[in-house]
Each structure stands twice: as C-alpha cells, then as structure tokens.
Amino acid sequence: MNPHHHSSYLNPNSLKSRFTKNFLRSLIKINKQTPFPCRPTEMFQRCHKVKTAADKSLACAVGSRRVWSRAMLCKIRNRALRRGPQKPPSVRRIIINNRTMKKGFNCLKEKMNDDQEAGIDQTSKLRKLVPGGEAMDLCNLLDEAAHYIKCLNTQVQEIHDAERIESLGKD
Amino acid sequence: MHPCSREMQGINYVLNPSSQIPLQDLQNQQHQQIQNSPFDPSSSSNDDFLDQMLSSLPSSSWADLKSPWDLNPPTSLNIPINNSSAKPREDETPPSMPENVGFHNFDESVILAAKLRQHQISGGPSPAVAAAAKAMLQQQLMMATRGGGLPQNDVVDGSSFKSPTRGDGSVQALYNNGFGAGSMHGTGQASNQSQQHFHHPQEGSLQAQNFSTPGAGAGMAMNQPQASGSTGGAPAQPRQRVRARRGQATDPHSIAERLRRERIAERMKALQELVPNGNKTDKASMLDEIIDYVKFLQLQVKVLSMSRLGGAAAVAPLVADMSSEGRGGAGGGGDCIQATANGGSLPRTNSNSTQTPSSNDTLTVTEHQVARLMEEDMGSAMQYLQGKGLCLMPISLATAISTTTSHSRNPVLNSNHHSLLHSNGEGPSSPSMSVLTVQSATMGNGRGDASVKDAASVSKP
Numbered sequence: 001m002n003p004h005h006h007s008s009y010l011n012p013n014s015l016k017s018r019f020t021k022n023f024l025r026s027l028i029k030i031n032k033q034t035p036f037p038c039r040p041t042e043m044f045q046r047c048h049k050v051k052t053a054a055d056k057s058l059a060c061a062v063g064s065r066r067v068w069s070r071a072m073l074c075k076i077r078n079r080a081l082r083r084g085p086q087k088p089p090s091v092r093r094i095i096i097n098n099r100t101m102k103k104g105f106n107c108l109k110e111k112m113n114d115d116q117e118a119g120i121d122q123t124s125k126l127r128k129l130v131p132g133g134e135a136m137d138l139c140n141l142l143d144e145a146a147h148y149i150k151c152l153n154t155q156v157q158e159i160h161d162a163e164r165i166e167s168l169g170k171d
Numbered sequence: 172m173h174p175c176s177r178e179m180q181g182i183n184y185v186l187n188p189s190s191q192i193p194l195q196d197l198q199n200q201q202h203q204q205i206q207n208s209p210f211d212p213s214s215s216s217n218d219d220f221l222d223q224m225l226s227s228l229p230s231s232s233w234a235d236l237k238s239p240w241d242l243n244p245p246t247s248l249n250i251p252i253n254n255s256s257a258k259p260r261e262d263e264t265p266p267s268m269p270e271n272v273g274f275h276n277f278d279e280s281v282i283l284a285a286k287l288r289q290h291q292i293s294g295g296p297s298p299a300v301a302a303a304a305k306a307m308l309q310q311q312l313m314m315a316t317r318g319g320g321l322p323q324n325d326v327v328d329g330s331s332f333k334s335p336t337r338g339d340g341s342v343q344a345l346y347n348n349g350f351g352a353g354s355m356h357g358t359g360q361a362s363n364q365s366q367q368h369f370h371h372p373q374e375g376s377l378q379a380q381n382f383s384t385p386g387a388g389a390g391m392a393m394n395q396p397q398a399s400g401s402t403g404g405a406p407a408q409p410r411q412r413v414r415a416r417r418g419q420a421t422d423p424h425s426i427a428e429r430l431r432r433e434r435i436a437e438r439m440k441a442l443q444e445l446v447p448n449g450n451k452t453d454k455a456s457m458l459d460e461i462i463d464y465v466k467f468l469q470l471q472v473k474v475l476s477m478s479r480l481g482g483a484a485a486v487a488p489l490v491a492d493m494s495s496e497g498r499g500g501a502g503g504g505g506d507c508i509q510a511t512a513n514g515g516s517l518p519r520t521n522s523n524s525t526q527t528p529s530s531n532d533t534l535t536v537t538e539h540q541v542a543r544l545m546e547e548d549m550g551s552a553m554q555y556l557q558g559k560g561l562c563l564m565p566i567s568l569a570t571a572i573s574t575t576t577s578h579s580r581n582p583v584l585n586s587n588h589h590s591l592l593h594s595n596g597e598g599p600s601s602p603s604m605s606v607l608t609v610q611s612a613t614m615g616n617g618r619g620d621a622s623v624k625d626a627a628s629v630s631k632p
Contacts, residue, residue, distance in 0.1 A: 047476060047477035050476040050477070051472065051473055051476035051477065053476075054472060054475075054476050055472070119455045119458065122455060122458040122459060122462060123458070125462050126458065126461065126462055126465070129462060129465045129466060129469070130465065138435055139431060139434050139435055139438060142435065142438035142439060142441075142442060143438055145442065145461060145465065146438065146441050146442050146445055148465070149442070149445050149446065149461075149464065149465060149468065150445065152465070152468040152469065152472065153445075153468065155472055156468060156471050156472055156475065159472065159475045159476065160475060163475065163478075
C-alpha cells in the first residue's frame, strides 16, 4: 500500500487527489454559506451537509464508472431536489433504479441463485449497504463492494488527514 | 414450400440434424409453451425438468396423436405442477393408450421424435436418459420410414410408469411401443430398473441399426452411447463435439453455473484482502465481516464529518447512541470512532485545558454530576461529558495511557490524571464501577497516537 500512497500524492489524477480537491472546495462553500453555528440544530445540519459533501465529492471523484457511484449521485441529487418541492419517496426510488431496471427478470432469477450461494440475510444486507446494490447480481455486487470499500477507505483517510492538518494549524 | 408449422419444422429438423435454425425455432416454441405454465421453483434443476417434461410427454403426445394437425400448442403439454399430481394421471392413461398408440402417420412419430429432441436439448437431461431418448428417437424414425405403421403394443407395462426415475419409465414405455411384441419386448419388460436402462437402448439401437439405414446422426448416436454409457458420467451427444470430463456435464447451464461460481469466488478473494480479519474460510462469515466493515467505514465517515466542524455538542448524541448500542463489544470500530470524535472535539477544548489547574474543584463537581447522570441515563451522562470535552474510560486503560504519554507535551494531563484518580477513590459512584474521567488532551500528538489514547469505552459491572 505504501508505494501507492506516495505515488498518489504526486499524481494529480488519482482518486485521492480528486476527492480531496472536491471535498475542500465544498467545505469552503459550506463555510461561506453559514457562519459557524452555535445552536445544536444548526450544528447538526451543518454536519449533515459536510457528510453529504464528502460523499458527493467521493462519488464525483469516481465518476460514472461504477454503479455505486452513479447510484449515490442520483440519491444525492434527488435528495437535493426533494428539499425544494416535496416529492414522495416513491418517486425517488424509481429514479434511482431507472438505470438498473433494464435487466428485468434476469436479475430476479440470478438473485434467487445468489441467495442460495450465500446467506439470504447477508446478501440483502450488503445490497442495502452498498449504494445501488439492490438491482445487481451477486457477482457484480461483490465487485462493487470491493471498489466501494477501497474508496471509503480513501475517503476516511483523507478526511482524517485534513482534519489533523487543520487542527495542527489551529494550534 | 418452407415448412412453417411446428410439426413440419420438426420433420425438417430430424431429417437435417445439422441445421441449427429450425432447432432454435423449435426451442423457442417449446420455451414459450413452457413459460406459459406457472414457474415451479421446486424443480429448477435440469433433471427434474426433464422428468417433468418426459412425464408429461406421454399424455401430451397421445393428445397430439389424436389431432396431429392441431396447430395450437397442446395445452396438456403444460408441466404439471408437481410430479405427484402427474403420476395418477399417467396411471390412468395407460389402459386407454394402446388403442391410440399406433403410429399411424409418419407425421405423428416425427412429432414425437421432435418433441423428445426438444426436451432433450432444452432440458439438459441426465446423460443416460438423453442417450436413451436420442436412441429411441432414431429408432422411431427408422421404424416409421420403414413400414409406416408400427406394431401396436397391447401391453403397456404399467409398472414402467412407476419406476423410480420416471423419465426412464416413460421412455421405456415409448420404447416398448416402438418395438411392439418383438424380441425387444421381453428385454424391455425386464429392464424396469434404472441401472439396466443404459444398456437396453443401446441394444435396441443395435437392432435398429440392422433394420434400415438410419437418419444422419443415428450412427453416431449409436456408437457413442455404447462407449460412454458404462461410465455413467460423460455424455457425448453428436451435436457437441467436445467430450466432457468425467463427472462434469457439457450442457450450457452447468457450464454457466460453474463460471459464475468461479467468478464469485474470485471476487470473494479480492474482498478478503481488503477487509481486515479476512482470514475466514467460510463464505458466510466472510460476508459478515464485509458487511461489518462497510458499516464501520460509513459510520466513520459520518463521525469524521460531524466532528470536523460540529464540535462536541453535536457529536454527543451520536456517541451516546453508540455507547448504548455497542459498549465493549464494538471492537476496534467503536473505540476508534469514539476516539476520533473526541479527537475532533479537542481543538475546541484545548483552549480550556489551560484552566485546568484552577478547576480541580470543578472537576470534582463534574464527577458528581456525571455520577448522578449515569444513574439515570447513560446517554445523557455521555452527552454531558462531551459537552465538557471529556470522555469516559476504564481506569486500567487510563493508567496505560498515562504511562505512554509521560512524554506528552501537556504535562497538565498527568497532574489532572492523578488528582482525578485520587478523588475517584472517594467518589460517590459505586466502587465496582470503574469510571475515570480524563481530559483527553492528547490530540496534538498526531493521528496514530490519538487513535490509541483516546479510545473510550465504558465498562459496566
């Protein structure tokens, strides 16, 4: 992991650098929008915004290459849309699965085999965790999960590093 | 004129086994018929499918024979929902069958042959039955071409329908019908057991060969079942030139299954490397690990993003929840998360740390307050602490930390620590509870240290 670690700092196009760029940009935006909140509710909202920003920047960094990143972007956009006009959740569900519903019955048949392959609880749990995992067969699901884990790792590391640097700076 | 009806296509196919297009059409039609019937999840395996098909075949084929020009797909071809329901039906039909059995028309026999061929191909049958079905098919054709009408078989052995592998039984019956009261009849009767089933079609095929020139693929069909029938494992159908390895089937379904399983195994291996504690051999436990790890990562992102700018108060509800859910048992995940939460909130409280020497009294007050809160509700106690930038941890852990942080840049910590220890002895809380409040001002030491030192877990008696 270490050689990659170094190279990713230097490589301007790596996932890490893309994510960091997006994340910092969105953080600056958030800071500009709201002054530092004092009340807990405001703080909570702000935290939520930060988390959303983190997720969104990760998904953008990955781009449309992966099913889960597409699903995540859809979800975020729909959520943003929903904040404005009040759309019912059912509509959101349709929008998210629009792309993946093309598989039709093949998916169902494979999902039944998937449940035989591994435990039924586990596959359903995994589907819920990985964004966009509802309509994938086990093979692709595992693939997406692996990539998702990798990206989550990057995300966590980046946020933590940025936070550490910031705290050092404050001192 | 190009044959358009199904039966005509069947004829076309049987005469030209090498042509693929009619076969696919047949298959499509057959599949359409099959899909009309309700999907039976219990019989998803190929063998069951063939059993069903072949079991329904006699009744359906007899219906076909009655009205060969019926262009509508025969409704009786609909697969019976469960095998048991089909059985009594079959037992009833045999007595009436002999009258209809006679293959009066060339078309009828070819229809049957075509049907069997379809079943064989689409069903992916067990090798023996496939070979037998094919052999029988060829025989039928030959008999039909030979003399037009086939001799009727008065005695349809009812027991053949009740044989353990019903597919074999029905093929047996048809086989018997084909040869009537000929020399094969006796052997056909005797071969009701499935074990001997392999050889009889071969013998029959040998005899059939003597009768007339077979169709195009008959010769190959005859030779190959002889050679491979005894192994019982590897089918060698003439339409596929590849010989299967022993114990593995060549039909596309199982090949696809095998590929799929291999791919899944590959992915699981890749995941194993990513996930810590990925040394589990069991697939189920491996999946559990994966799920836990993904949950942990997502939670970490959440907490990190909150603690980044949120400060202590916003983190408190989250931490309280976590502590109430997974105290002590959350493993590395829970601890680290609480650690980072505290670490994040520290920059806020670092400025307060300079006041600590003078606030020993306040600390005592805090302790009392916390103890009181803990009696009523853990969550609120945690919240209160978080608001002050403190965390809870067992004494043993605190001592461990204090020894390792003897070089910390915050010497105030130690004095606080000791004073707290001291005061804790007189604390109002029950002695069995090991609670210690330590100002975790070790944030400045860096991330690696922080994750160790700030580990907070509440241990309850």
